Amino acid sequence: MEVQKIKLEPIRKTIREQTGKLRVAAYCRVSTDTEDQKTSFDGQVKHYTGLIEGNPEWELAGIFADEGITGTSAAKRPEFQRMVKECEEGKIDLILTKSISRFARNTLECLTFVRHLNNLGVHIVFESNNIDTRTAFSEMLLTVLAAFAQEESRSISENTSWGIRKRFEDGVTRWSRLYGYEKTADGEYQIVPEHAAVVQKIFELYEHGESIQSIRKYLAAHGIKSPTGEPKWTDSAVHTLLINERYTGDIILQKFLTEDHLSHKSIKNDSTEVPSYYIENHHAAIIPRKQYDRCMKIMGMRRVNGHRKEHDTGTCNQYPLGDKLRCPYCGSVLYQRAVPVQLKHKKGWVCEKGDDACHGFIIRSNIVETALLEAYKKLEAGKIAEKVNSLRFGADAKLALEIRKAHPVMKSVDFWWVDDLIDHIEFGAHSRTDREYRRLAALGEDVVDDRTMKVFWKCGLITTVMSGVDADREHPPMIAELYNSYLERQKEAQKEKEAETA
Ligand SMILES: [Zn+2]
Structure with missing residues (x-):
């Protein structure tokens, strides 16, 4: 060697x-x-x-x-x-x-x-x-x-x-531009009141059921310029604003990281190697966390089937009652579906199980909403006040009191108050026709409970109202029967169509 x-x-x-x-x-x-x-x-x-x-x-x-x-x-x-x-x-x-x-x-x-x-x-x-x-x-x-x-x-x-x-771990971040804020000399987020008001309006409109398109039109009608200073907002500008968690004062850091020392390219952090950090109360909030979360929830519900498909048999938009309704037979969450069977209002809440045991429970959406407004009327402020000191229900009771005070009557079912106030909703069996009712009533039996809707409020109270279902015309088992035969016909038609093309 x-x-x-x-x-x-x-x-x-x-x-x-x-x-x-x-x-x-x-x-x-x-x-x-x-x-x-x-x-x-x-x-x-x-x-x-x-x-x-x-x-x-x-x-x-x-x-x-x-x-x-x-x-x-x-x-x-x-x-x-x-x-x-x-x-x-x-x-x-x-x-x-x-x-x-x-x-x-x-x-x-x-x-x-x-x-x-x-x-x-x-x-x-x-x-x-x-x-x-x-x-x-x-x-x-x-x-x-x-x-x-x-x-x-x-x-x-x-x-x-x-x-x-x-x-990032220490909570120190680089400034990046965000409509509603400006950068101070120290690199802090400082609220620009005029823009912050626009942000709040956008979240408020969305939370009250407006679509992104209608918010965009609202902004144009009010001469509000886009974040980039354009006279008109785009749908994506509104959407981007709504999903930005930084408006809550929180921040996710290190969404992007530098890939390597040679290229100095930024790549999206998928969190497999380098952690992302979520910092709460990083800067002054424009939107309360709760409101932000709710808007995200609404967005999720709309995304399930946001397109107009009311004559389809698919699920409808779950908004605004979301996952609050329960099947009286099996306790499953009900889904809103298009129910095109002799109904003026075509949306109905359906038990997804839909088997014999569930009697194909279906209830019209507008019936549920009317009953819910009635239930809200019956929710007494005095009763809520009794729950304010409860360990379990205190916080929800306080919120319920505030809402009750600001809105003695609700004119429409909106996600914001449904979400704040309601834990879930149960129904009576809705199993009897009017003739059966009359027969049972003649026998002196208590049958009222059958057509009820029970609202379980988050503040710990329960309100029971009549669902308003007219058993002769629209009692759930009958509608379910019609609905199922409709689905069968659809399936047959689909099969025939497939056979033709094949
Ligand atoms: Zn069921």
């Missing part, structure tokens, strides 16, 4: 041996122009000044500092250039610097300058790499050193993202 011979240069005599004092300079650099690193830049200057002046054998030959320049070549670092020039003029014996990556941008540059300065009799101390070019200097060391530089160039990229990550 051949042993490679490495020619070691003799350790040079230091200038100190000739003049007594070593003229020491320091070189500092910061690679990213953020406030934090600016501080560390000032810190570096202070550190080196103290270090050099504190050593009786040293003489300060200058602090050279390139500020706020990201990974730039030496040619673009004026202070570095000036320092090299002073070395060439014989004014400096030793340079202190934090690390190779701060000193040079890449392998080649590092090698070039270390060699050049070495030839001039100037040595370099890389503090964090623990390398002093005075103690041992060879091509071999330089090669190792250069490899370090390559490696560190990567690690500095990782350090930068780590630094950002750290600031």
Whole structure:
């Protein structure tokens, strides 16, 4: 095995041996122009000044500092250039610097300058790499050193993202533009009242059942300019605004992260490697959390089947009663469906199970809504007040009182109050026709309960009202029968169609 011979240069005599004092300079650099690193830049200057002046054998030959320049070549670092020039003029014996990556941008540059300065009799101390070019200097060391530089160039990229990550963990974030806010001198979010009012209006309209399209029209009709200053809003601008969680004062950090040190591309953070952070109360809220959540819930319900499909047999929009209604037979959540069977109002709530045990329970949507408005009327403020001190229902009771006070009568079933007030709704069996009722009533049996709707309020109260179903015309089992035969016919028609095309 051949042993490679490495020619070691003799350790040079230091200038100190000739003049007594070593003229020491320091070189500092910061690679990213953020406030934090600016501080560390000032810190570096202070550190080196103290270090050099504190050593009786040293003489300060200058602090050279390139500020706020990201990974730039030496040619673009004026202070570095000036320092090299002073070395060439014989004014400096030793340079202190934090690390190779701060000193040079890449392998080649590092090698070039270390060699050049070495030839001039100037040595370099890389503090964090623990390398002093005075103690041992060879091509071999330089090669190792250069490899370090390559490696560190990567690690500095990782350090930068780590630094950002750290600031995210500490709740410090970079400012990014958001309609409704402006940036203060300190980089904080500050509410712009005029824009914030627009944001609040948009959420309010959405929460009260307006569609994105109608909100867009409302904004145009009121001459409200878009976030980008256009005279008209787009649907997507309204949608984007509605789904922005930052209006609640909370923030999700690190949605995007820097991919690598070479490309510096941003990629979406899918949270498999680097965590996202959710910070509550990061800045002043424009929209209460609850209102925001509700709007998201509405959006979810609309998305289930937002398109007009009322003559279809698919599910209708679940909005505004959502998942509040329960099947009287099996307790399952009812779904709103288009029920095109002898009904003026075509939406009905259907038990998805729809098997014999459930008697195919169906109830017209408008009947449910009318009954619910009636139930709201019967919800007494005095009764709610009794629950205010309850451990379990206190908070909901307080809210219910507020709503009751502000709205003695509700004119329509809206998601906002349904969601605030109602836990769930149950129905009586609705199993008998009017003839059966009359027969049973004649026998003195209590049959009233059969056609009831029971509202379970979140404040712990229960209100029972008559559902208003006319058993002769529309009692659920009868409608279910018609509905099912309709579905059968549809299926048959579909089969025939498929057979034709096949
Ligand atoms: Zn059922």
